[in-house]
Amino acid sequence: MKSVTLKDVAKAAGVSYATVSRALSGSNQISKATRERIVRLCSEMGYTGNYVARSMVRKKTDLIGLVVPAIENEFMSQLAYYAEISARARGYNIMLCDSEPDLQQEEKVVQLLMGRMVDGILIVPQSPVTYEKIQAFLDQIPVVFVSENLRDQPQSYVAVDNNRGTYLGMEYLYELGHRKILYFGRRDSTTHQLRAEGYLQACRKFGLEPRFCDSSFPRSSVENGYHLAKELFSRPADYTAIFASTDSNALGIMQAADERGLRIPEDLSLIGFDDIPSAALPRIELTTIQQPKKAMAVQAVEMLLDKIENGTQGYIHQILLPSLVQRSTCRALD
Amino acid sequence: MKSVTLKDVAKAAGVSYATVSRALSGSNQISKATRERIVRLCSEMGYTGNYVARSMVRKKTDLIGLVVPAIENEFMSQLAYYAEISARARGYNIMLCDSEPDLQQEEKVVQLLMGRMVDGILIVPQSPVTYEKIQAFLDQIPVVFVSENLRDQPQSYVAVDNNRGTYLGMEYLYELGHRKILYFGRRDSTTHQLRAEGYLQACRKFGLEPRFCDSSFPRSSVENGYHLAKELFSRPADYTAIFASTDSNALGIMQAADERGLRIPEDLSLIGFDDIPSAALPRIELTTIQQPKKAMAVQAVEMLLDKIENGTQGYIHQILLPSLVQRSTCRALD
DNA sequence: TGAAATGGTGCAAACGTTTGCAATCCTCCG
DNA sequence: CGGAGGATTGCAAACGTTTGCACCATTTCA
Numbered sequence: 138m139k140s141v142t143l144k145d146v147a148k149a150a151g152v153s154y155a156t157v158s159r160a161l162s163g164s165n166q167i168s169k170a171t172r173e174r175i176v177r178l179c180s181e182m183g184y185t186g187n188y189v190a191r192s193m194v195r196k197k198t199d200l201i202g203l204v205v206p207a208i209e210n211e212f213m214s215q216l217a218y219y220a221e222i223s224a225r226a227r228g229y230n231i232m233l234c235d236s237e238p239d240l241q242q243e244e245k246v247v248q249l250l251m252g253r254m255v256d257g258i259l260i261v262p263q264s265p266v267t268y269e270k271i272q273a274f275l276d277q278i279p280v281v282f283v284s285e286n287l288r289d290q291p292q293s294y295v296a297v298d299n300n301r302g303t304y305l306g307m308e309y310l311y312e313l314g315h316r317k318i319l320y321f322g323r324r325d326s327t328t329h330q331l332r333a334e335g336y337l338q339a340c341r342k343f344g345l346e347p348r349f350c351d352s353s354f355p356r357s358s359v360e361n362g363y364h365l366a367k368e369l370f371s372r373p374a375d376y377t378a379i380f381a382s383t384d385s386n387a388l389g390i391m392q393a394a395d396e397r398g399l400r401i402p403e404d405l406s407l408i409g410f411d412d413i414p415s416a417a418l419p420r421i422e423l424t425t426i427q428q429p430k431k432a433m434a435v436q437a438v439e440m441l442l443d444k445i446e447n448g449t450q451g452y453i454h455q456i457l458l459p460s461l462v463q464r465s466t467c468r469a470l471d
Numbered sequence: 472m473k474s475v476t477l478k479d480v481a482k483a484a485g486v487s488y489a490t491v492s493r494a495l496s497g498s499n500q501i502s503k504a505t506r507e508r509i510v511r512l513c514s515e516m517g518y519t520g521n522y523v524a525r526s527m528v529r530k531k532t533d534l535i536g537l538v539v540p541a542i543e544n545e546f547m548s549q550l551a552y553y554a555e556i557s558a559r560a561r562g563y564n565i566m567l568c569d570s571e572p573d574l575q576q577e578e579k580v581v582q583l584l585m586g587r588m589v590d591g592i593l594i595v596p597q598s599p600v601t602y603e604k605i606q607a608f609l610d611q612i613p614v615v616f617v618s619e620n621l622r623d624q625p626q627s628y629v630a631v632d633n634n635r636g637t638y639l640g641m642e643y644l645y646e647l648g649h650r651k652i653l654y655f656g657r658r659d660s661t662t663h664q665l666r667a668e669g670y671l672q673a674c675r676k677f678g679l680e681p682r683f684c685d686s687s688f689p690r691s692s693v694e695n696g697y698h699l700a701k702e703l704f705s706r707p708a709d710y711t712a713i714f715a716s717t718d719s720n721a722l723g724i725m726q727a728a729d730e731r732g733l734r735i736p737e738d739l740s741l742i743g744f745d746d747i748p749s750a751a752l753p754r755i756e757l758t759t760i761q762q763p764k765k766a767m768a769v770q771a772v773e774m775l776l777d778k779i780e781n782g783t784q785g786y787i788h789q790i791l792l793p794s795l796v797q798r799s800t801c802r803a804l805d
Numbered sequence: 806t807g808a809a810a811t812g813g814t815g816c817a818a819a820c821g822t823t824t825g826c827a828a829t830c831c832t833c834c835g
Numbered sequence: 836c837g838g839a840g841g842a843t844t845g846c847a848a849a850c851g852t853t854t855g856c857a858c859c860a861t862t863t864c865a
Contacts (some may be wrong), residue, residue, distance in 0.1 A: 140611075142851060147801060153815045158853060168813060189526050189588045190851035193820045198523060203567075207552060211748075214548035221569050230587065233537075233567040235555050253564065254523045277474075359752070392753030414545075418693070419726030420754040476821060487845045502843060524821035527850045596826060 141184045150178050161186065163326035184319070188249050192254065199229050201441060202250035204260040205238040211413040212430070213261060213435035215400075216283065219429045219434035220259060227442055229256070236263055244270045251278055259283055264355070265326050268292070279444035283437045284428075286327050287454075295437045299328055299410075302426040303335030306380055306408045309461055311343050314470030315378040315406060319348045321365070321390065322382025323357055332410060348376055357382065362389020370397045377470060378406035384413045387423055390468075402468035412462055422464040430455050475518045481607070484512050485791055495520070526588065528729065533563050536584035538594040540598035541571040547595060547749045550617065553768035554593060561776055563590070570597055578604045585612055591775045593617055598689070599660050602626070613778035616704060617685075617771045618762075620661050621788075627778070629771045633662050633744075636760040636793035637669030640714055640742045643758075643795055645677050648804030649712040649740060652680045656716025657691055666744060678695050682710055691716065693750070697721020704731045711804060712740035718747045736802035746796055756798040763791050 147154035152171065159167045160175040178184075192198040201224055205213040221231045232255055236243045243263060250258055257279035262268060267417030268290060274280070275292060282294035310318055317432060320336045323329045333349075340347045350369050355363040370393055381387035394401055401407050409416060412427035436455055443449045481488035486505065493501045494509040497555060526532040535558055539547040555565045566589055569575045577597060584592055591613035596602060608614070609626060616628035644652055654670045658664045667683075674681045684703050688695040696715065700723055715721035721743030730737055735741050743750060745759035770789055777783045 144851080153749060154852085155816075155854080156814060158851095159814085162853080163855090166813065171813080185582060185586045187588060187851055188586050189523055189532060190820090192523050192854075193527055193822090193851080194853045196820070200566075208542070208555065209549045209748075211545070211548075214545075214551075215543045217548075218543035221542065221567055225568070230583070231567045232534075233551070233555055233565045234559070235552060248519060249564070252519045252522050254521060336640035363753075388752060395753060414543075415749055415752060417723060418749060418752065418755065419697075419729060421752065461733070478821080488822085489824080489846075490844060493844085496823080498824095500843070505843080521821055522851090525823075527821075527852090528823045530850070 140187070141182050142187070146175065146179055146182055146184050148402040149182065150175050163165070198254045198256055200232055200253065200255045200355075201229050201438075201445075202232045202234060202247075202253070202255040202258040202260075204234050204236050204243060204246055204250070204258060206261060206263045207235050208233065211415060212411060212428075213431045215414070216261065216434045219431045220438050223435045223438045224350060224442075226460075227438070229442070236260075243267050244274075247271045247274050256445045257281070259437055259441055261285065262287075279441055281285060281437050281441040284328070286331055286456075288327055289454075291452055293440055293452040293454070294442060295433055295457065296328070297428045297433065297459045298456045299331035299336040299459075300338070302410060302428075303332045303380065304339050305461050306410070306426050307336060307339030307343070309408060309463075310378050310380070310467065311339070311345075311410065313378075313406065313467060316345060317348070317376040318345060318378045318380055319350055319376040320380050320382070321350045321352070321362075321369075322386050323352045323354070324349075324382075325355075329382055349452060350379075352382075352386070357386045359385050359389045359392065362386035363392045364389070366390040366393035367396070370394065370399065374405075376405075378408070378467070380407045381407065384409035384416045384423060384425055387425070387466075388415065388421065391421070391423075402466050406467040408467055416464070422466065424464045424466045425462055426459045427462045428459060432457055474521075475516050476521070477518075480509065480516055480518050483516065483601050484509050490577055492567075503681075532588045532590055534566055534587065534589045535563050535772075535779075536566045536568060536581075536587070536589040536592040536594075537604040538568050538570050538577060538580055538584070538592060540595060540597045541550055541569050542567065544745045545749060546618075546745060546762075549748070550595065550768045553765045554772050557769045557772045558776075561772070563776070564604075568569075570800055574708040575701060577601050578608075580603045581608050590779045591615070593771055593775055595619065615771050615775045615778070617767060618662070620665055620790075622661055625786055627786040627788070629767055629774060629791065630662070630791045631762045631767065631793045633665035634669035634672070636744060636762075637666045637714065638673050639793060639795050640744070640760050641670060641673030641677070643797075644712050644714070644740065644742065644801065645673070645679075647712075647740065647801060651682070651710040652679060652712045652714055653684055653710040654716070655686070655696075655703075655713050657686045657688065658683075658716075659689075663716055668716060684713075686689045686716075686720070691720045693719050693723045693726065696720035697726045698723070700727035701730070704728065704733065707740075712742070712801065715741065715743045718743035718750045718757060718759055721759070722749065722755065725755070725757075725800075736800050740801040742801055750798070756800065758798045758800045759796055760793045761792060761796045766791055 143154040143157050147157045157175055160172045208214055224231055234246045236246050261283045262285040284296055285402055286296040287294045324333045352365050368390055381390055387407055399405050409423050409425035412425045416423040416425050477488040477491050481491045491509055496505045497746045500767055542548055558565055570580050593615055596619040618630055620630040621628045658667045675768045686699050704727055721741055734741050743757050743759035746759045750757040750759050
């Protein structure tokens with residue numbers, strides 16, 4: 138149970154433990170012969186090194202904190218996946234924290250992470266107020282925000298061009314002949330505001346009359362979408378297509394439509410936003426706007442590591458381009 | 472940027488830093504007055520504590536490693552979610568590692584985690600060989616295996632009663648009048664062997680003739696299920712229901728069936744295993760066997776923490792009960 | 806041949822805590 | 836009033852590394 142330390146190896150090798158440390162750290166201040174001898178000895182003795190001690194003196198843990206609302210969410214888990222992979226490839230490990238159970242207490246989580254001496258934090262904000270909550274820490278530790286557009290806050294973030302995303306979808310619907318398109322979902326967080334703005338811009342450009350079906354739910358889910366849509370469908374429709382602000386909402390709409398006997402896309406075209414894995418499932422085949430999740434995660438890691446390793450000051454707003462992925466929930470109007 | 476340490480606080484308070492430490496750690500060897508004064512001072516000065524240094528001397532990091540094949544997987548992310556929540560509630564943080572990119576190199580990941588001095592490891596094995604791979608570490612650090620049934624290996628694990636799960640499903644199908652039921656999927660890993668065994672037992676019990684459609688894919692996914700099912704459906708059917716060894720496979724089957732014009736459940740009943748979130752989606756509504764994911768994660772954490780904190784020796788095989796969740800992919804035969 | 810440069814190694818401090826032990830201060834009782 | 840004993844507090848070691856500096860041995864060059 139007692140683990141073997143540098144000292145043990147040093148004693149066995151008959152050198153000082155500084156030498157062992159150097160042999161392992163790839164310092165060039167050591168002869169080839171000694172290095173090889175020591176390296177061999179280390180593996181024989183099963184020496185693994187103690188990252189904690191190392192972190193202590195180097196004042197660097199090679200750890201990055203990842204804060205997500207809830208990892209069980211499809212979108213978050215994909216981000217986490219790519220982030221973990223690329224961070225590890227660069228020698229960093231991920232400390233995972235869900236910020237949801239302590240709803241609105243992201244500051245606690247961030248503080249925790251700082252106590253753990255992580256080198257930096259990647260955070261997917263729960264809501265626009267997240268920013269204010271953790272503002273106090275922002276100059277104490279490198280932080281990169283992911284997925285949520287912070288507009289012109291002086292902080293680094295990587296997000297998708299939400300505005301353009303919706304526009305893309307609208308353009309597509311317009312080309313298919315749709316002239317009465319309903320925008321369905323939240324408009325509260327910045328991200329969702331931007332999506333709605335894209336919708337409005339498209340309306341202006343194409344000369345369409347904006348129609349909204351606003352969600353008051355703080356988080357969009359299939360259930361929320363379903364309930365809202367159910368109510369929507371109980372009223373006469375003056376639209377031929379719905380633009381749902383998230384895929385989850387779109388799935389809820391689908392459910393409500395099915396129940397009501399509304400056929401998609403025959404009676405109603407539907408388009409979502411995010412391209413979560415479920416959207417690609419058989420029978421769902423949701424046409425949607427894709428967020429480049431992998432690129433987003435990878436870029437965020439890059440950005441954070443740049444701050445950490447090169448002490449890069451200032452901030453970057455990295456806006457990624459969304460793309461339309463056509464599946465089978467939209468049809469051309471005759 | 473320079474963080475404030477115990478010493479700083481001590482100096483400001485005019486006491487030794489041992490006293491500050493005691494004030495914070497809740498030791499009773501200190502007067503109420505001093506404690507309060509120090510605690511106040513700490514928050515004024517923004518002292519957060521340094522977990523790394525703490526870990527160093529206590530030889531305990533309050534960190535647990537979570538190794539999953541790939542966090543993007545719905546099932547894994549749910550496990551991770553519940554594990555993280557309950558671990559954090561107990562004062563532990565999670566270090567997340569995907570074992571997939573270095574396929575079959577879980578030993579590397581485990582070694583990494585040990586170098587990080589995690590107090591214990593929760594691992595969802597990729598395959599039956601995982602166990603052998605990391606066997607060497609098993610007596611150096613507390614490990615609990617999750618989700619994969621290790622049969623009678625002398626190691627702690629928590630898994631679902633896979634055997635019983637399939638049996639449950641078979642019973643249901645039998646009661647619905649099905650007499651020709653095909654078992655579809657892998658039979659390689661222990662988990663899948665057990666599921667297949669449950670199938671066979673049910674066949675024996677109910678006097679049915681076993682029929683198999685074996686998958687040779689190492690991992691089950693919608694795509695794999697789809698391809699295999701497509702081939703299956705190109706041959707004449709001598710079954711009225713399919714028991715898919717995983718929900719992913721079931722979704723693939725659904726897709727292939729749709730393509731071929733086979734209606735579910737009218738022409739074919741279908742049942743899956745796992746109850747991943749996608750199974751509950753509208754239009755999918757897959758009848759399936761549920762793994763109690765939350766209980767699984769929570770129990771695994773409990774078990775691991777018990778080993779860590781109480782040094783509990785020996786091992787426990789914690790077998791959770793699956794349950795049938797009826798949705799709409801099975802129908803009664805007339 | 807001698808001095809300078811170079812390469813290899815060891816010494817010891819430092820990182821920020823926790824904690825056993827010793828020291829001090831009170832309080833209270835005989 | 837003296838001392839016992841408990842309550843507080845301080846001292847210093849320890850945790851396992853990294854790394855600046857000093858030191859020594861060897862090579863190189865004039």
